[in-house]
Amino acid sequence: MxxxxxxxxxxxxxxxxxxxxxxxxxxxxxxVSTKPRNAAIAREFAAVGAHLHPAVERLADCQPDEMGWLVSDALRARGCEDEAVLEALMDFWFTRFFAGDTLVHDVExxxxxxxxxxxxxxxxxxxxxxxxxxxxxxxxxxxxxxxxxxxxxxxxxxxxxxxxxxxxxxxxxxxxxxxxxxxxxxxxxxxxxxxxxxxxxxxxxxxxxxxxxxxxxxxxxxxxxxxxxxxxxxxx
Ligand SMILES: [Mg+2]
The missing domain is CATH 3.40.50.1000 (HAD superfamily/HAD-like)
Incomplete structure (x- = not known):
């Protein structure tokens, strides 16, 4: 059993x-899986943080399946090694992950x-x-x-x-x-x-x-x- x-x-x-x-x-x-919520937040950051580093706009194609614990890993995987930019993404993620409106992405x-x-x-x-x-x-x-x-x-x-x-x-x-x-x-x-x-x-x-x-x-x-x-x- x-x-x-x-x-x-x-x-x-x-x-x-x-x-x-x-x-x-x-x-x-x-x-509830947090992967779609994390991917959506990464895609939002592609728009608002594009001026910070060339790799940021590559987050626009972020998919749930590639999300691990740290959203910044997706940015690192797209070629960004700038710690300040990675940190800016994590700060952005923190405010969005704990905001109610991103829960529309919840899936079981x-x-x-x-x-x-x-x-x-x-x-x-x-x-x-x-x-x-x-x-x-x-x-x-x-x-x-x-x-x-x-x-x-x-x-x-x-x-x-x-x-x-x-x-x-x-x-x-x-x-x-x-x-x-x-x-x-x-x-x-x-x-x-x-x-x-x-x-x-x-x-x-x-x-x-x-x-x-x-x-x-x-x-x-x-x-x-x-x-x-x-x-x-x-x-x-
Ligand atoms: Mg939990």
Whole structure:
């Protein structure tokens, strides 16, 4: 049995025992691919930063598939070695990546919508715990998740967003653990692409199945704990 089927089976067992199972999902690079958003931001920069370096306008043909963790790698691949220009792109990326209007580029990680729906249909509480912040990205996140078909606007769904952008990801997710526990049901599974956050959930919810999404993560991320299972998408 694959890990996704094992999680659905555990949900059904908990429901049969009249407990409310909880499945925790990170959003970016876990349920939703950030590649199209990053490619769109790079293409925007091709227009606004063209005067900075000849390679910048070559970003106009940027495609989602070539996006890794750092958007600046796409510019480097087009022949720019000027650190100031690469940094200018990263500064531009930062303001655009965390702006709500770029969320129109959200697409699901393959199989994510069907799996989240299966989790909900099986009787679990779907708990989205995302580092997106409510003031700048809340409304667009709701619109995006709804449009993509993720469970929303009904019982057994929580959308937990950062109250402000200023809180660091790790502190925010650590602080959310008590909110997750407040539902009193067992956390049966956690999905996260950042290994440090995934490690945090291993410690907070030792009886759950922990999945580290093999999408992308920061090159200087924490080492993953051995308990973490690895999948690249939700089609398995
Ligand atoms: Mg993430």
């Amino acid at each position: 694959g890990v996704l089927d094992a999680i659905l089976e555990r949900i059904r067992e908990e429901r049969a025992a009249e407990r409310l199972p909880i499945v925790l999902f990170d959003v970016d690079s876990t349920l 990680v393959p199989g994510a919508v069907a799996f989240a729906r299966a989790v909900h249909d099986a009787g679990a509480l779907v708990y989205y715990l995302t580092g997106r912040d409510a003031p700048n990205m809340g409304a667009q996140t709701v619109e995006s998740l709804g449009k993509l078909g993720f469970p929303l606007w009904r019982g057994r769904v929580v959308l937990h967003l950062k109250p402000t952008r200023a809180i660091g990801d790790r502190a925010y997710k650590a602080g959310a653990v008590d909110d997750v526990r407040s539902h009193l049901g067992p956390v049966v599974a956690c999905f996260e692409n950042d290994p440090g956050n995934a490690n945090l959930f291993v410690e907070a919810f030792p009886d759950a199945i922990h999945v580290w999404m093999q999408t992308e993560c920061a090159p200087d991320a924490d080492a993953p704990r051995p308990e973490l299972l690895r999948i690249a998408d939700f089609t398995g």
